[in-house]
Amino acid sequence: MAPSAVRKPQRVMARRTSKPSAILNKAYLFNRSVRSAPLRIKRASAQTLYLDNGWNVLDASGGAAVTGIGHLNTRVEQAMIKTIQNGLSYVSSLMFDTDITETFARFLINTTDGKMSKAVFYSSGTEANEAAYKLALQYHATEKANPESTRTLFIARDRSYHGTTLGTLDMGGHKARRELWERVLPHNTHHISPCYSYRNLETGETKAGYVTRLKNELEEKIKELGPQNVAAFICEPVVGAALGCVPAEAGYLAAMRDVCDRYGVLLIFDEVMCGMGRTGYLHAWQKDGVAPDIQTVGKGLAGGFQQLSAMLVNPKITDAFEFGPGSGAFSHGHTFQNYPLACAAGLEVQKIIQEENMLQNVRVKGTRLSKLLKKRLGDHPNVGDIRGAGLFWGIEFVKDKQTKEPFSADMKLNFKIYEKGLAPPYEIHIYPGGGTVDGFNGDHIIISPSYNVTDADVDAIVDRVGRLVEDFFSNLDAPSNPAAP
Secondary structure (H helix, E strand, C coil), X not given: CCCXXXXXXXXXXXXXXXXXXXXXXXXXXXXXXXXXXXXXEEEEECCEXXXXXXXXXXXXXXXXXXXCCCCCCHHHHHHHHXXXXXXXCXXXXXXXXXXXXXXXXXXXXXXXXXXXXXXEEECCHHHHHHHHHHHHHHHXXXXXXXXXXXXXXXXXXXXXXXXXXXXXXXXXXXXXXXXXXXXXXXXXXXXXXXXXXXXXXXXXXXXXXXXXXXXXXXXHHHHHHCHHHEEEEEECCXXXXXCCCXXXXXXXXXXXXXXXXXXXXXXXXXXXXXXXXXXXXXXXXXXXXXXXXXXXXXXXXXXXXXXXXXXXXXXXXXXXXXXXXXXXXXXXXXXXXXXXXXXXXXXXXXXXHHHCCHHHHHHHHHHHHHHHHHHHHCCCCCEEEEEEEXXXXXXXXXXXXXXXXCCCHHHCHHHHHHHHHHCCCCCEECEEEECCCCCCCCEEEEXXXXXXXXXHHHHHHHHHHHHHHHHHHHHHHCCCCCCXX
């Protein structure tokens, strides 16, 4: 997932000129910003990014919460090489599969303790969520025993993000990311409140009461739209880029499950960012023991060694396709679906995570990271909230700690903090996000290092992030120097 907006860099990115002499330095990549050239990484190892300008940047966010076992691993390399040597770098999924794809699918399904029954692999989280969108529609329209073709509407949450295609962008409730495309979105998704107690818990309200209020809101929205018209409800068990690592309150997922079951609405968990071990559980829903009908995963699935995502479906849906009145064929596919080379990398990454007991390390190091961040920055006047789970932590910034007033979106504060952090003396990569409060205003950063971080790594992350935040706001509040005569 991309940061909420790609800003025009001010300091650390090299600006190109229009002079003819600059032609040798011309960029041919259509980068996220065509007006500036990104910093260039020449190599990476473990938790460090080595840039060609001499900076050694500690990757405290795993890119966009992608890397799980660091940036270099011989076992994964060898697994990929073996697949290539067998001539299986690519096969068409229309008529063929391979041992590696079937083995990886079985591996993933076995980790759900029977709650899910089949898996299919794609390249990106967006692709997985688009598939979930289409699967929900086809399930209701043709495959189940009593088809309901009227179920074409979705319910999602405000300040959510589920992908960048028009279908998944429509499901997302992040206003800034939708804004440019509103005129062409399908507009068949309706949004309700996120589970975000830092800002939405009412005075005197208990957490249990808050969950009940959100449960009632979902039910009322289904009634408003007509239960016969609603296909699915989608949410992230721990919200990633859009809110900055906000975990669901205790009982929330079960409450959503209850409402969906009562009205025949499918429950989709988007675990593209928070899943595959990031929270200390291989599947984030396992903490609460509430399984979805459809689950999507990505980012950490192959740990960045290959582009890979997956959609997992439960027995209710697979049984409908196998035994229902429809064609039994999911009317959706990609050229690189079930890509063997990516699956080889993903399977080896997941084996390493299991064999080296990294989920336990995520929980232990996550506790350390949480405690140290709160100790270092919890009382900072511009830090409103520090929240998260496992090795997935967000820091929300505020202009006023008491009122929780955010900084104006025009300040581009989250990106400025991110940009400042890349350069010495900090040399740290964090993940910036905006629109935290209302889809436009509000700033946060995400800290999501690899699952095999050490105590020393965690301490270094906290030290660098701490200095970065303290220095940034100290300079922000300081009066500017008068212009030289």
